[in-house]
Amino acid sequence: MSVDLSQFHQVFYEESYEGLDAMEQGLLEMNVDAPDDEIINTIFRSAHSIKGGSGTFGFMQVANFTHVLETLLDEVRSGDRSLNQTTMDLLLVSVDCMRDMLQALQNGEEPDMSNADDLRAQFEAILKNEDPSQALAQSANSKEGSDSGQPPSDKSGGDGAGADGKNGWSIDFIPEPQLLQTGNEPTRMFRQISELCDGNMSVTVKTDNLPSFSSLNPEHCFLNWHIDVHAPLEKSVIDEVFEWVIDDAEINIYPLGQSCEAESQKIQESEPDKQVTPAAVEPIAVTTSQSTDEKPKAPQKAAAPQESSSIRVDIDKVDNLINMVGELVITQSMLGELGENFDMGRVQRLQEGLAQLEHNTRELQESVMKIRMMPISFVFSRFPRLVRDTARKLDKKIDLVMSGENTELDKTVMEKLGDPMVHLIRNSMDHGVETPEERIKNGKSETGTVELKAYHQSGNIVIEIEDDGAGLNTERILQKARENGVISEDANLSEDQVFDLIFQPGFSTADVVSDLSGRGVGMDVVRRNIAALNGSIEVFSQKNKGSRFVIRLPLTLAILDGQLVQVEDQIYIFPLVSIVESIQYQGSELNNVGGHSDVLQLRDEYVPILLLNQTFGIQTENDDLDESIIVVVEADGEKIGVVVDELLGQQQVVIKSLEENYKKVEGISGATILGDGTVALIIDVSGLSKLSVTSLKDLDRKVKNHKAA
Amino acid sequence: MAKILAVDDSASMRQMVSFTLKGAGHQVTEASDGVEALKIAQGQAMDLVLSDVNMPNMNGIELCANLRQLPSYKFTPILMLTTESTGDKKMAGKTAGATGWIVKPFNPDQLLTTIKKVLG
Numbered sequence: 001m002s003v004d005l006s007q008f009h010q011v012f013y014e015e016s017y018e019g020l021d022a023m024e025q026g027l028l029e030m031n032v033d034a035p036d037d038e039i040i041n042t043i044f045r046s047a048h049s050i051k052g053g054s055g056t057f058g059f060m061q062v063a064n065f066t067h068v069l070e071t072l073l074d075e076v077r078s079g080d081r082s083l084n085q086t087t088m089d090l091l092l093v094s095v096d097c098m099r100d101m102l103q104a105l106q107n108g109e110e111p112d113m114s115n116a117d118d119l120r121a122q123f124e125a126i127l128k129n130e131d132p133s134q135a136l137a138q139s140a141n142s143k144e145g146s147d148s149g150q151p152p153s154d155k156s157g158g159d160g161a162g163a164d165g166k167n168g169w170s171i172d173f174i175p176e177p178q179l180l181q182t183g184n185e186p187t188r189m190f191r192q193i194s195e196l197c198d199g200n201m202s203v204t205v206k207t208d209n210l211p212s213f214s215s216l217n218p219e220h221c222f223l224n225w226h227i228d229v230h231a232p233l234e235k236s237v238i239d240e241v242f243e244w245v246i247d248d249a250e251i252n253i254y255p256l257g258q259s260c261e262a263e264s265q266k267i268q269e270s271e272p273d274k275q276v277t278p279a280a281v282e283p284i285a286v287t288t289s290q291s292t293d294e295k296p297k298a299p300q301k302a303a304a305p306q307e308s309s310s311i312r313v314d315i316d317k318v319d320n321l322i323n324m325v326g327e328l329v330i331t332q333s334m335l336g337e338l339g340e341n342f343d344m345g346r347v348q349r350l351q352e353g354l355a356q357l358e359h360n361t362r363e364l365q366e367s368v369m370k371i372r373m374m375p376i377s378f379v380f381s382r383f384p385r386l387v388r389d390t391a392r393k394l395d396k397k398i399d400l401v402m403s404g405e406n407t408e409l410d411k412t413v414m415e416k417l418g419d420p421m422v423h424l425i426r427n428s429m430d431h432g433v434e435t436p437e438e439r440i441k442n443g444k445s446e447t448g449t450v451e452l453k454a455y456h457q458s459g460n461i462v463i464e465i466e467d468d469g470a471g472l473n474t475e476r477i478l479q480k481a482r483e484n485g486v487i488s489e490d491a492n493l494s495e496d497q498v499f500d501l502i503f504q505p506g507f508s509t510a511d512v513v514s515d516l517s518g519r520g521v522g523m524d525v526v527r528r529n530i531a532a533l534n535g536s537i538e539v540f541s542q543k544n545k546g547s548r549f550v551i552r553l554p555l556t557l558a559i560l561d562g563q564l565v566q567v568e569d570q571i572y573i574f575p576l577v578s579i580v581e582s583i584q585y586q587g588s589e590l591n592n593v594g595g596h597s598d599v600l601q602l603r604d605e606y607v608p609i610l611l612l613n614q615t616f617g618i619q620t621e622n623d624d625l626d627e628s629i630i631v632v633v634e635a636d637g638e639k640i641g642v643v644v645d646e647l648l649g650q651q652q653v654v655i656k657s658l659e660e661n662y663k664k665v666e667g668i669s670g671a672t673i674l675g676d677g678t679v680a681l682i683i684d685v686s687g688l689s690k691l692s693v694t695s696l697k698d699l700d701r702k703v704k705n706h707k708a709a
Numbered sequence: 710m711a712k713i714l715a716v717d718d719s720a721s722m723r724q725m726v727s728f729t730l731k732g733a734g735h736q737v738t739e740a741s742d743g744v745e746a747l748k749i750a751q752g753q754a755m756d757l758v759l760s761d762v763n764m765p766n767m768n769g770i771e772l773c774a775n776l777r778q779l780p781s782y783k784f785t786p787i788l789m790l791t792t793e794s795t796g797d798k799k800m801a802g803k804t805a806g807a808t809g810w811i812v813k814p815f816n817p818d819q820l821l822t823t824i825k826k827v828l829g
Binding site: 005009010012014015042045051052053055057058063070180181183184188192242244248655 | 803
């Protein structure tokens with residue numbers, strides 16, 4: 001029977017990644033001086049499972065690498081070896097290394113073994129109690145082929161089995177009384193031998209040791225056997241039959257026709273090696289055949305993004321869903337029956353039924369949404385490591401405090417949240433938290449704190465990243481902004497507005513661009529990424545107290561809280577989060593700048609005005625705007641006023657992709673289907689502001705220059 | 710056809726074992742650790758137990774010792790799936806009452822050959 005092992009690969013990858021995460025977490029939690037047994041066990045178990053799985057599924061590179069790791073961990077676990085910081089660091093690096101190897105394999109590529117070989121050499125040195133750094137040098141000198149190496153404990157056995165025994169074998173099998181208690185059954189062994197020699201055997205039972213009936217324990221074995229096998233079998237084959245019972249029985253195997261004394265060799269001498277050899281060789285063959293098989297497929301595999309493969313859903317959620325569907329079916333059949341012989345007297349029951357249907361649908365929708373929800377710990381879990389490594393690089397002492405890890409969030413949102421958060425945390429550590437010396441000088445404790453919080457607030461998820469560092473430096477931000485031309489020389493900004501400048505494109509406050517924060521990704525990208533998720537980011541800061549970044553995100557990307565607006569006979573939808581305010585159109589508050597565009601003076605700001613009917617080319621019957629409404633929306637830190645005919649209600653809408661169903665339209669992010677079946681377009685606010693001829697900054701400057709002149 | 714209890718904390722191994730055994734016509738019940746396995750075993754008799762050694766909550770050795778305390782598992786074959794090729798782990802298994810072992814990594818054919826040793 002042949003089983004296609006590749007069908008289990010996906011599960012193997014997933015659980016291995018989980019195992020690696022668990023290892024990483026365990027390593028980070030572990031106190032080197034007083035290691036916790038439970039943590040070591042968890043780490044060991046993860047390594048052990050990865051090794052077992054990778055061996056079974058033919059990924060020998062991973063299995064061989066994990067083997068040394070496992071050996072080391074096993075020694076730690078059994079108390080034969082103590083941990084030190086070097087070993088811990090090596091273990092953490094190995095976790096990354098294994099993750100890389102698995103990712104390469106998953107994408108159908110051959111993993112790069114140079115890193116793994118270096119690490120393995122270092123571990124082997126540790127196991128031999130040598131200095132790992134020297135092993136590194138050695139391994140660099142003589143790089144051995146990585147996949148040729150079998151786990152070091154496998155001495156390739158093979159003891160020229162069956163030197164004699166051409167005529168067959170005699171076996172004395174004298175079990176200990178408790179043999180049966182291990183579930184071993186002598187008759188099964190005889191049957192096995194019989195199969196091996198096609199029945200050319202004889203079994204003689206010896207009852208010498210049988211006690212008297214009164215002292216006979218029926219669960220014990222008192223019989224001995226002598227077996228003659230009349231077939232030229234390899235001795236190793238016979239050894240294997242008795243492999244499991246050698247410790248529970250006296251077994252003598254000798255060539256047929258000789259006496260027991262002639263070769264009273266016990267089985268165990270040659271036993272341990274044999275089982276290993278065939279088992280270990282087989283999967284190597286699998287690896288090679290597989291890599292040739294899969295070559296043509298590789299590009300296609302690599303193209304598939306690794307994240308969106310599958311999600312794990314709590315069984316409760318599924319049960320709940322099934323329950324909901326059940327309710328829905330009941331309501332449906334109730335309504336169906338009602339419709340069959342309907343008269344006006346039953347209108348009330350119809351209404352009740354419809355109300356119930358609405359209720360069911362909403363609950364069902366919520367339950368379905370919940371399936372995509374995962375605890376934010378999936379993102380948070382990588383941060384302890386990040387903070388540890390970054391703090392080391394920066395020579396700072398920083399504690400990470402996390403709360404609300406169980407707050408649930410849509411998986412898609414979560415996947416896109418990782419990078420912006422990494423950036424923010426690095427930023428807080430690099431620019432926020434001061435060096436230990438500075439902190440002491442400022443009367444703070446030596447160790448800084450970065451706090452991560454997640455919680456739900458009115459249909460949104462809020463994530464806060466707070467540090468107790470130096471806070472934003474208002475003067476430096478202003479200076480930088482003027483230098484880079486982000487603001488004009490004489491701009492008078494409130495503190496909040498100054499803080500907001502860090503989100504402007506082309507802005508970096510670090511005097512020296514370090515390799516940590518300044519890698520070309522600025523806070524403007526962070527804000528754009530978060531805006532792309534229909535979210536917002538704000539910063540609060542207090543000098544010498546620290547800064548706090550607050551990210552607000554919708555719980556899901558599939559549903560949007562929308563404001564419905566009407567323009568002529570069309571209905572458009574604004575994301576509710578983007579709306580700042582809505583005001584009645586009054587011609588007197590508008591200024592005309594540069595001859596072709598209007599701006600609205602909104603308190604001390606100038607906001608460009610955009611007519612939605614013009615932008616989307618809708619036929620208008622009257623040009624009178626007096627009854628209109630201006631919806632002031634904000635995107636990418638810029639406000640625009642959008643003129644619409646009327647505000648309709650607010651409602652949650654399900655987002656349908658316009659690109660998939662039609663094509664991309666500038667200024668439109670998607671579509672939805674309203675209750676009456678018509679299609680309404682959802683406004684892409686940041687796209688819309690780009691559509692408007694002039695951006696806020698230009699306008700603001702123009703207006704101000706105009707005024708000054 | 711035999712009733713087999715497959716115990717492993719690794720879902721991929723469990724699936725592989727279970728798929729192979731079902732393919733050979735056996736009836737397989739899965740458990741992800743010793744505690745779960747013991748609970749299942751308390752409810753029904755099995756013809757064979759295949760268990761991983763290293764598992765959270767209750768490991769394979771403890772499971773084995775616990776199973777041998779159950780009257781209906783006194784003589785049931787219990788095979789340990791182990792990566793340890795060294796003797797001491799096997800010894801611990803034997804002391805706890807394990808029948809034998811299968812050394813990981815193994816392929817489906819090796820698994821079927823091995824369980825044939827203990828199934829009627």
